[in-house]
Structures are given as structure tokens and as C-alpha cells.
Amino acid sequence: MLQIESTFDVQGDFGDSGLGKLLDMFRDMSDHDEDPGRFVVEKVIEKIPAPLRWAAEPFEAVLGAEVNDQLDALVPGAGDEIQAIAGALSDRARKFAIRSVLDVGLDAKGRKTGTHRIETIIQVFKEARLELPATELGDKLAPATRIPITLGAGEFEISEHRLKFPAGTMLSRALPRLVIPGVLGKVIESAALIARWFACADTAAKVAEKLDDPRAGAIAMTACASASKSISDQIEERLAKIDEEGRLRLEGSADEEGEGTYPAGGWRGAFRIDKEVEASIDPQRNTFSTQEQMATQ
Structure with a gap:
């Protein structure tokens, strides 16, 4: 033989394709100096209904910076690490090697x-x-x-x-291996990347504070949870579609x-x-x- x-x-x-869109999402999480906070806040605010959304948009940069500060307070350098991992997923997952045997x-x-x-x-x-x-x-x-x-x-x-x-x-098996010590290990392992990058309640409170409108907090809280779930679902659905x-x-x-x-x-x-x-x-x-x-x- x-x-x-x-x-x-x-x-x-x-x-x-499903894989292309998923990798583009990871790239979008990492291609700005203000990421991942910029990406997180942008996804939350785009879920808020108008006209509140229009009022909140000018504060995206400020809120994004505050999200990054929250991450760094939990784990020093967390934002940079997430940015690096998201970028690596986008770039390196587009190229892989396969070892096979033919008898x-x-x-x-x-x-x-x-x-x-x-x-x-x-x-x-x-x-x-x-x-x-x-x-x-x-x-x-x-x-x-x-x-x-x-x-x-x-x-x-x-x-x-x-x-x-x-x-x-293959990608879902890869995510848990890219573990950073502390909180970020749980972030990556969960595969719901956005949901655990920031506290929805804190972000909602900051939106309400910036807009000086108590209603804004409740709306932003709902939008935040919706954005987190939506992105998590997108990741799971696309991974399943890629396999299919x-x-x-x-x-x-x-x-x-x-x-x-x-x-x-x-x-x-x-x-x-x-x-x-x-x-x-x-x-x-x-x-x-x-x-x-x-x-x-």
C-alpha cells in the first residue's frame, strides 16, 4: 500500500459568504485606534430609535473612550488585546492549512x-x-x-x-484557545464577544447622562442588550451556515x-x-x- x-x-x-461577513465583522472591531469601544458604542446607538439616536450619535467617540477605560480598569491593556485578537481572527482565519492522508x-x-x-x-x-x-x-x-x-x-x-x-x-474551536488571563478569557470563551465587553447598565446610564433625559437610559439599556444578542446570534448563525x-x-x-x-x-x-x-x-x-x-x- x-x-x-x-x-x-x-x-x-x-x-x-457567511465566513466572509463574519471575518469582516471581526475586522470592523479592530481597524480603528478607538476600538473596541468605538465598535461597541456604535452598535448600541444604531439600535436606538430616532430621534434619540440622532441626539446620541455626537457622543459616540466619548462613550467609546469610556468603554475602553472600563475594560482597562478590569484588565490593564484589555482593549488592545481584544483589538489584536479580533484583527488576527479576521486576517489569519482567511488562511489555514490542512494536513491529510491518502491511502x-x-x-x-x-x-x-x-x-x-x-x-x-x-x-x-x-x-x-x-x-x-x-x-x-x-x-x-x-x-x-x-x-x-x-x-x-x-x-x-x-x-x-x-x-x-x-x-x-474550526473557528468556534479556535476561540477558546485564544484566552487572555482574567476577565477576557471568559469574554472569548463565551463566543458572545460583544455582550461581555462592557456593562450595558453603565453604558445606558452614560447615554442618559449625556442626553440629560431619564428616558434615554431605559431605551439605551434595551438597545444595548439587543445589540449584544444580535451580534452573538449573528456569530452563531454564520458559524452554522459555514459548516452547512x-x-x-x-x-x-x-x-x-x-x-x-x-x-x-x-x-x-x-x-x-x-x-x-x-x-x-x-x-x-x-x-x-x-x-x-x-x-x-
């Missing part, structure tokens, strides 16, 4: 066939390297897929096939290096999400590595 191990990179923008043998009729399975998903966030083995992804990950293989003159062809790939579960749609589309080939060995080659294909959106597989990082030699038939 011939066993081929490969590690290949998947990278892309992901467009308007090549004979079927019942003596034809060459292969069984392809994903072994590990690898991501690097900031300074942390995260490796998720297949056992952690459970039934979200496709089982080993059997595919036809053709051996030609000095060449080895692997037919196009698709593997279910749960990128949403995600597929790896692969085919491969290798040139014969020696009698019965075919390591010089790699995968071609794409990561397909939300029906038509695909991320390319990096042709520079997808080479095969032969683990065993195939017995001469």
Missing part, C-alpha cells in the same frame, strides 16, 4: 483506489499555533472519502472529489520518482463556501510526501 501525506494551504477573501490500494476488483481523510487543521493566530485534530471536529468533519485513482505512464492521477469541511466549527455549505473540492496528480513511488506532486482545487464563493488552494504549499512504497503488482 502507498500512503501519501500532504499539507496544503487554503486562502481567500471569501467575499459575501492507496486495490478495490475488490483489483482496481487502484484511494481513501482520503483529513488529519489536522492548522491555524496561526498572532503568536499562537493552533492544531485541531480530526477527533476534535467529530461528526462535523467528513469521513474518509473513497476516490478513483489512475496510474499512467510515469504519472499518478487522483480524481476530483469533495470533502465536507466545517470551517465554522463548506466543501473542499480537490483533485491531484504526481509524477513517478521511482518504481512504485509518486511523491512529486500535489493537490489542485478550492474551498467552496456559500454555493459559489471559493478560496483557492495555494499551489506553492500543497506537495505530497510518500510514507510507504507500493508493492510492485
Whole structure:
């Protein structure tokens, strides 16, 4: 039997897919100097009905700064850490590596066939390297897929096939690993990122104070809770949608290096999400590595 191990990179923008929108949300949490406070307050105020919303908008910057102060009071440097993590999620989650194994043998009729399975998903966030083995992804990950293989003159062809790939579960498993000591560990682990970045009651009180209107506090409190729940729900829904749609589309080939060995080659294909959106597989990082030699038939 011939066993081929490969590690290949998947990278892309992901467009308007569920994954793309989720990563864009993380980017929006981190691309301003005033984040995450700016992002938090902006989401709260946009939920407040007019005309109170119009009156509150001029105070977004001041309130955002106060949210950042609250975070830093809880854990020094908290705002900077959240900003860095959100940015890392947005940028690095767009590129990940997959380690897979292809077992090549004979079927019942003596034809060459292969069984392809994903072994590990690898991501690097900031300074942390995260490796998720297949056992952690459970039934979200496709089982080993059997595919036809053709051996030609000095060449080895692997037919196009698709593997279910749960990128949403991959991200949800990654979040708890990016833990900061103290309060922020709970923030990230919860996956409801916005809900625990600030105290809704405190933010509502500050809105009421700025507008000098007691009614504003109750309205802002409701808006704050609504914004937190909405964003949390969006994250969960998008992660589930990503899992539902995600597929790896692969085919491969290798040139014969020696009698019965075919390591010089790699995968071609794409990561397909939300029906038509695909991320390319990096042709520079997808080479095969032969683990065993195939017995001469």
C-alpha cells in the first residue's frame, strides 16, 4: 500500500459568504485606534430609535473612550488585546492549512483506489499555533472519502472529489484557545464577544447622562442588550451556515520518482463556501510526501 501525506494551504477573501461577513465583522472591531469601544458604542446607538439616536450619535467617540477605560480598569491593556485578537481572527482565519492522508490500494476488483481523510487543521493566530485534530471536529468533519485513482505512464492521477469541511466549527474551536488571563478569557470563551465587553447598565446610564433625559437610559439599556444578542446570534448563525455549505473540492496528480513511488506532486482545487464563493488552494504549499512504497503488482 502507498500512503501519501500532504499539507496544503487554503486562502481567500471569501467575499459575501457567511465566513466572509463574519471575518469582516471581526475586522470592523479592530481597524480603528478607538476600538473596541468605538465598535461597541456604535452598535448600541444604531439600535436606538430616532430621534434619540440622532441626539446620541455626537457622543459616540466619548462613550467609546469610556468603554475602553472600563475594560482597562478590569484588565490593564484589555482593549488592545481584544483589538489584536479580533484583527488576527479576521486576517489569519482567511488562511489555514490542512494536513491529510491518502491511502492507496486495490478495490475488490483489483482496481487502484484511494481513501482520503483529513488529519489536522492548522491555524496561526498572532503568536499562537493552533492544531485541531480530526477527533476534535467529530461528526462535523467528513469521513474518509473513497476516490478513483489512475496510474499512467510515469504519472499518478487522483480524481476530483469533495470533502465536507466545517470551517465554522474550526473557528468556534479556535476561540477558546485564544484566552487572555482574567476577565477576557471568559469574554472569548463565551463566543458572545460583544455582550461581555462592557456593562450595558453603565453604558445606558452614560447615554442618559449625556442626553440629560431619564428616558434615554431605559431605551439605551434595551438597545444595548439587543445589540449584544444580535451580534452573538449573528456569530452563531454564520458559524452554522459555514459548516452547512463548506466543501473542499480537490483533485491531484504526481509524477513517478521511482518504481512504485509518486511523491512529486500535489493537490489542485478550492474551498467552496456559500454555493459559489471559493478560496483557492495555494499551489506553492500543497506537495505530497510518500510514507510507504507500493508493492510492485
